[in-house]
Amino acid sequence: MITVLLAIFIPFIAACLIPFIHKVLTGRRIGWFVITIPLFLFILLIRLVPSLSDGASYLYSFSWIPSADVYFSTHLDGLSMIFALLITGIGSLVVLYSIYYLSEREAIGRFYTYLLLFMGAMLGVVLSDNLIVLYVFWELTSISSFLLIAFWSHRKQSRYGAKKSMLITVTGGIFMLAGFLILYTITGTFNLQELISMREVIAADSLFIPAMLLVLIGAFTKSAQFPFHIWLPDAMEAPTPVSAYLHSATMVKAGIYLVARFTPIFAGHATWFYVVSCVGLLTMLWGSVNAVKQTDLKALLAFSTVSQLGMIMSLLGIGSLAFASSESTQIALFTAATFAALFHLINHSTFKGSLFMVVGILDHELGTRNIKRLGGLATIMPITFTIALIGSFSMAGLPPFNGFLSKELFFEAMLSLKEANLLSVDSLVLLFPIIAWVGSVFTFIYCMIIVFQTFFGKVHAPAPGQRPAREAPIQMLISPMVLGSLVVLIFIFPNLLGTYILGPAMNAVYPQFEGMHGLVPEIHVWHGWEMPIFMTIGVIILGVLLYGLLRYWKWIYSVGFLQWTLDRLYNAWLQRIERVASIVTKTYMTGSVRDYIAYIMLLFIGLVGIGLLGFQQFIFDFSNDAVIEINESIIIFVMMCSSVAILFAKSRITAIILNGVLGYSIAILFVVFRAPDLALTQIIVETVTTVLFLLCFYYLPEWKNEHKSISMRVRNGLIAAASGVSVTVIALLVQGHSLYPSISIYYETASRLAGGLNVVNTILGDFRAFDTMLEVLVLFIAGLGVYSLVKLRRKKGVDHTEEK
Amino acid sequence: MKKNDVILQTVTRIVFFIILTFGVELFISGHNNPGGGFIGGLVLSSAFVLLYLVYGIETVHRGTPFDFKRVAALGVLLAVSTGMLSLLFGESFLSQTTWLVDLPVFGETELGTMTIFEAGVALTVLGVVVTIILGISEDVE
Numbered sequence: 001m002i003t004v005l006l007a008i009f010i011p012f013i014a015a016c017l018i019p020f021i022h023k024v025l026t027g028r029r030i031g032w033f034v035i036t037i038p039l040f041l042f043i044l045l046i047r048l049v050p051s052l053s054d055g056a057s058y059l060y061s062f063s064w065i066p067s068a069d070v071y072f073s074t075h076l077d078g079l080s081m082i083f084a085l086l087i088t089g090i091g092s093l094v095v096l097y098s099i100y101y102l103s104e105r106e107a108i109g110r111f112y113t114y115l116l117l118f119m120g121a122m123l124g125v126v127l128s129d130n131l132i133v134l135y136v137f138w139e140l141t142s143i144s145s146f147l148l149i150a151f152w153s154h155r156k157q158s159r160y161g162a163k164k165s166m167l168i169t170v171t172g173g174i175f176m177l178a179g180f181l182i183l184y185t186i187t188g189t190f191n192l193q194e195l196i197s198m199r200e201v202i203a204a205d206s207l208f209i210p211a212m213l214l215v216l217i218g219a220f221t222k223s224a225q226f227p228f229h230i231w232l233p234d235a236m237e238a239p240t241p242v243s244a245y246l247h248s249a250t251m252v253k254a255g256i257y258l259v260a261r262f263t264p265i266f267a268g269h270a271t272w273f274y275v276v277s278c279v280g281l282l283t284m285l286w287g288s289v290n291a292v293k294q295t296d297l298k299a300l301l302a303f304s305t306v307s308q309l310g311m312i313m314s315l316l317g318i319g320s321l322a323f324a325s326s327e328s329t330q331i332a333l334f335t336a337a338t339f340a341a342l343f344h345l346i347n348h349s350t351f352k353g354s355l356f357m358v359v360g361i362l363d364h365e366l367g368t369r370n371i372k373r374l375g376g377l378a379t380i381m382p383i384t385f386t387i388a389l390i391g392s393f394s395m396a397g398l399p400p401f402n403g404f405l406s407k408e409l410f411f412e413a414m415l416s417l418k419e420a421n422l423l424s425v426d427s428l429v430l431l432f433p434i435i436a437w438v439g440s441v442f443t444f445i446y447c448m449i450i451v452f453q454t455f456f457g458k459v460h461a462p463a464p465g466q467r468p469a470r471e472a473p474i475q476m477l478i479s480p481m482v483l484g485s486l487v488v489l490i491f492i493f494p495n496l497l498g499t500y501i502l503g504p505a506m507n508a509v510y511p512q513f514e515g516m517h518g519l520v521p522e523i524h525v526w527h528g529w530e531m532p533i534f535m536t537i538g539v540i541i542l543g544v545l546l547y548g549l550l551r552y553w554k555w556i557y558s559v560g561f562l563q564w565t566l567d568r569l570y571n572a573w574l575q576r577i578e579r580v581a582s583i584v585t586k587t588y589m590t591g592s593v594r595d596y597i598a599y600i601m602l603l604f605i606g607l608v609g610i611g612l613l614g615f616q617q618f619i620f621d622f623s624n625d626a627v628i629e630i631n632e633s634i635i636i637f638v639m640m641c642s643s644v645a646i647l648f649a650k651s652r653i654t655a656i657i658l659n660g661v662l663g664y665s666i667a668i669l670f671v672v673f674r675a676p677d678l679a680l681t682q683i684i685v686e687t688v689t690t691v692l693f694l695l696c697f698y699y700l701p702e703w704k705n706e707h708k709s710i711s712m713r714v715r716n717g718l719i720a721a722a723s724g725v726s727v728t729v730i731a732l733l734v735q736g737h738s739l740y741p742s743i744s745i746y747y748e749t750a751s752r753l754a755g756g757l758n759v760v761n762t763i764l765g766d767f768r769a770f771d772t773m774l775e776v777l778v779l780f781i782a783g784l785g786v787y788s789l790v791k792l793r794r795k796k797g798v799d800h801t802e803e804k
Numbered sequence: 805m806k807k808n809d810v811i812l813q814t815v816t817r818i819v820f821f822i823i824l825t826f827g828v829e830l831f832i833s834g835h836n837n838p839g840g841g842f843i844g845g846l847v848l849s850s851a852f853v854l855l856y857l858v859y860g861i862e863t864v865h866r867g868t869p870f871d872f873k874r875v876a877a878l879g880v881l882l883a884v885s886t887g888m889l890s891l892l893f894g895e896s897f898l899s900q901t902t903w904l905v906d907l908p909v910f911g912e913t914e915l916g917t918m919t920i921f922e923a924g925v926a927l928t929v930l931g932v933v934v935t936i937i938l939g940i941s942e943d944v945e
Contacts, residue, residue, distance in 0.1 A: 064896075677843075757837070765918040780928050784873070
């Protein structure tokens with residue numbers, strides 16, 4: 001399916017092109033080039049929506065590393081579609097917004113390169129069907145978001161936030177990879193669709209729970225679930241368009257995607273339900289409670305994102321109960337929870353995206369995001385105010401905005417738990433609606449803070465360095481306006497979204513109930529005097545009350561344990577790791593090459609020597625050996641003499657020449673044994689290295705006999721002797737062993753298979769071309785390393801700070 | 805280390821091209837005879853090292869209008885991109901192919917994508933070796 005491949009690769013190609021295009025399209029104009037990419041992909045994807053709602057899905061696969069079962073497979077189904085549309089749709093709006101947000105003085109080209117890299121990686125995550133490919137893209141999102149968060153790298157906080165987010169999400173990713181590998185050992189496939197079809201096999205395996213938990217850790221770290229949420233508030237140091245994109249619409253939702261994607265595989269087990277829904281609910285409560293105490297608007301939004309992600313997560317947890325149900329009424333009840341999760345996912349992206357952009361506008365126009373410095377902006381910035389009102393009220397779950405609909409579904413799902421008489425759901429679960437309700441009350445409070453403390457009250461006189469308030473330019477308002485109108489539109493036509501976008505996604509999450517009636521519930525704005533609506537009214541009453549009395553109970557937050565305890569733990573841990581690492585490094589990095597060689601040799605002796613002693617299979621078989629000719633003995637004798645003589649050399653030039661003798665003798669030995677290729681290489685390498693030696697010859701320190709202590713000499717001698725003995729023993733052992741059949745027959749056909757008569761080169765260039773390619777790469781990196789080390793040393797040498 | 809060494813300079817003028825030719829010859833014959841990308845690249849770089857030794861870095865820099873770091877980068881790019889090329893034809897990464905072509909002067913000649921790959925290897929080796937040697941000798945000067 002070419003569309004899907006295009007969707008993944010176009011952002012990457014464009015990212016590579018930006019440095020070149022940026023020379024032509026300077027300044028802001030580069031943004032207009034960038035915006036075409038997500039827009040084009042969005043149109044490309046949305047054209048497929050009707051066919052997806054007819055039940056089609058696009059699976060495409062081509063071979064990447066077939067020997068490791070890694071196929072570059074992509075799969076576009078309803079679930080991927082939701083995310084792909086969010087990534088490209090909100091991506092376009094964010095780019096449009098950023099064109100006016102970023103000043104011309106910023107490194108705009110770099111910004112868009114990172115943004116496109118991120119977009120491509122994110123599309124790769126949601127579209128790939130192979131777990132390894134998914135993992136590669138997953139970590140790529142971590143890396144590109146690291147670059148984006150640290151975009152203003154001159155700020156210490158930016159660097160701190162970027163490092164934190166990367167450490168946490170990458171660590172989670174590695175756990176996830178371990179989970180994937182376990183799944184592979186169980187099923188023998190990396191392909192998601194095959195894994196889903198083998199869910200019974202997976203569920204029966206003893207490694208089922210570890211695999212599930214490992215995958216969940218990956219999802220939780222990415223989606224900033226408790227206790228991994230601590231990176232999200234610090235990631236807010238990124239430029240606001242990035243926050244709007246990464247932390248409302250895309251990156252943090254990757255974890256949600258993963259949970260939804262793996263629901264068919266893992267759900268049906270009580271552990272999945274408990275872990276996902278409890279962590280989700282806890283995150284929701286924790287995030288909303290903490291959001292209220294924030295004074296920075298962006299930090300407030302960060303915590304609210306944490307909370308909302310928790311809410312979606314808990315809904316997915318409840319949705320998984322459908323897998324354990326048998327009655328159709330119960331199935332309908334629990335699938336409705338997943339439906340609510342996906343619905344709220346879209347709603348959250350719309351209103352949170354618009355809110356982030358509003359905060360960005362405030363920051364851009366006023367130079368502050370501090371609530372205490374804001375106030376009375378409703379009349380000065382009417383459009384911004386309207387958008388903020390729509391976004392916040394939607395987040396608070398009030399009509400006539402889309403958040404109301406998903407909030408009602410959320411309450412309904414929570415209440416539906418008491419109907420569950422399965423999976424030994426105990427009384428603990430009855431607490432769920434209460435926690436959800438309390439979380440919603442706090443959600444309501446912080447939404448009111450955004451609206452009323454920013455836009456009402458008295459206008460603050462601008463502080464020094466702060467501009468007087470005025471409405472933002474219309475270009476900056478377009479993107480949040482589009483999102484704000486979506487918030488209202490979705491409220492009016494929710495079922496359109498349900499049929500075309502959410503329906504196919506539900507089929508992807510519940511493959512076994514496919515085509516079942518009731519998988520896509522009808523959304524009603526008015527659903528009767530039921531419990532959810534009473535809960536909402538309760539939220540409003542208590543919320544208004546608490547918001548009014550906020551200053552009387554806000555002191556609660558200064559109570560110790562509500563402070564950043566987890567953050568402190570993280571910082572302390574990081575510091576300790578750094579300290580230990582530096583102590584360890586300083587002990588063994590002596591700066592003496594001789595010591596490093598000793599380490600290498602010791603490791604070698606340790607691994608090989610102990611291994612050999614462990615197996616105790618010293619079989620020496622010389623029966624098949626050829627007779628050693630006299631000329632071979634002479635060459636070996638010369639080699640031995642020259643190597644021993646190096647030890648007693650009185651001057652450096654003698655040593656270099658003796659070393660050359662050793663090298664050329666080896667070359668002659670190769671000639672004798674009819675390996676002209678090796679001989680040629682040996683001679684040339686020897687020549688070049690000798691030239692190198694001679695080049696530095698003048699500048700090396702005086703060659704003097706070092707007077708080392710006896711114990712040191714004995715130690716070095718022992719290491720040298722031991723490594724020599726190990727090599728010799730191995731060489732002799734290899735003679736007598738033939739564990740595997742000889743592969744030389746394979747290479748006898750080299751001329752037919754690779755079209756070349758020189759076996760060495762056909763091996764290097766064809767049979768083992770991958771090795772050669774990587775070696776070339778290593779050589780290149782080593783060359784760059786040497787070059788930059790030399791340059792760097794010289795720069796430091798100018799002020800001689802290193803010597804002093 | 806610029807010195808006025810007439811004999812060395814005169815000899816180098818001729819030998820440089822002999823070494824270059826030898827390097828290219830080694831590279832091309834590598835498919836059927838001893839040689840190949842790695843050795844070819846090393847020989848080529850030894851020719852440049854000789855030039856630098858005899859004429860001094862500044863003089864040679866004026867004569868060679870390319871940066872050896874870029875040569876190395878180009879080599880890596882070539883080696884990796886030939887691997888990618890096979891993906892376009894639905895083959896697995898790094899698959900090589902050969903054609904027998906009847907060329908006017910050379911007669912029936914075998915052309916293969918492996919030559920491009922080897923050229924990448926040779927350029928990388930050339931670039932890296934000269935970069936390292938130049939880096940060190942520039943540093944000590």
